[in-house]
Amino acid sequence: MKRILLAALLICSIAQCPTMAQSTATDIISQMAPGWNLGNTLEAKHWNGADLFNNNAGLDAEISWQDTRTTQKIIDFVKAQGFRSVRIPAAWVCGHITNASTYTIDKSWLHRVKQVVDYCIADSLYVLLNDHWDGGWLENHITDTDTATVEKNKAILTAIWTQIAEAFRDYDDHLLFAGLNEPNTEDTPKASTISNLLMYCQTFINAVRATGGNNATRVLVVQGPSTDINKTVKYASQYLKLNDPADRRLAIEVHYYLPWQFWGMENDESWGKVFYYWGKGNHLSGSQHNANHSEEDFMKQLLEKMKKNFVNKGMPVVIGEFGAKWRNLSGLKGESQEKHNASIRAHYREMHRLCKEMGGMVPMVWDNNERSPWDAKGTFTIIDRRNMTVFGLPALTGIQEVWPAPTDDSTRQPQAAVDCAPLYNLQGQRMTRNADDGVLPKGIYISCGRKFLSINK
8 A cells, every 4th residue: 555655646746746736826925025135236237328139238237236246155144134035136138138139138147147046046045036127128118009119018028038937947936037127107007008017917927838847837926007006906906817827826016115205215305304213112302304104004004905905815915125224314413323223123124024914925125235325315235245244234123023033043143233333332422443453442332223242352
């Protein structure tokens, strides 16, 4: 009897026995939190004007917007912080095409992208690979209705995704594809715009599925209008009707950058102030920079819409980009660095807490490796890739309060953030390290809203 059972299991395994339950997109997305973006890297390029449909960018495009080439050690360090997935924004048409008539992707560029994907796969991380803004060849032309233009766009999208899918055909469920990034639509999308966007989503699905192999069932991610939650929810029923021969292997992508005054606004305007403080208990009395809208309840309401309209109906949610700028307020009289740090921490914690609680959603934090200048205009950087240390400690702390990092990994160094953040003594005075040896005198100091002890003599 044992021999018969073993033989049956072997045959079933070889033939991918249809009686064995296949993981759904929801199953896989639920394993991906928390997620991290390798931003400003493989989607970047040297800006030389009209760089569409040529091979002008080259391999150095990887370091044109930030200074560090991706290595296995960097990805190891990312994993050590507790991240379970990596989103890899990638350019293809913009500066990496060797034949404009056939839309042929440069082989050396495709090889480099595969190397970076393999770094992540080697660490058992999930990977979301997309066609990012890519010079706007399609994302800026979703609203175009001219028949010839639409047909050409479909042909390009098919050619690009056919090549990508063929290159990764044998990769398992740890690799997911996302057709676009942020397909631009009108503030109130026209019916023709939504029709076009859904058609391009279908074109992407068809192109990948046609390559066969593991691509026949690979989880594919389609994008809502402008990846805006309210716009996406409005057209949920149409997204749920996309035709996919694979059963329950589609996910929907939105982004979350709200409110603007907190996550990205750099200077006060006549119509409103920058928000330095966000969340319950984090407002600063007397400050003009407290958030007055779009805090915890607002975040919860938007995510509940995605759960109700997508997750509960079998289409999980990828929040492909999320974040808020961490700012240095030391030069601003009357403001509180500690309160701001607590605000950033709360913002990241609340997003991850809600997604974990609701299920079927993975937030992927934006990280562009910009370490300088770090001032009141802020930075999204969490991981300092050059030094393999944590730069954005408040953000990472908020994430780890929901998704703790491994405790047995000696490479995890969140406290290293103090090396590049302002330091204060207990009297609130700004401190500097010794110019000769770069260390601090013995004592208690405050950095990133936390106290720490220097034991140097």
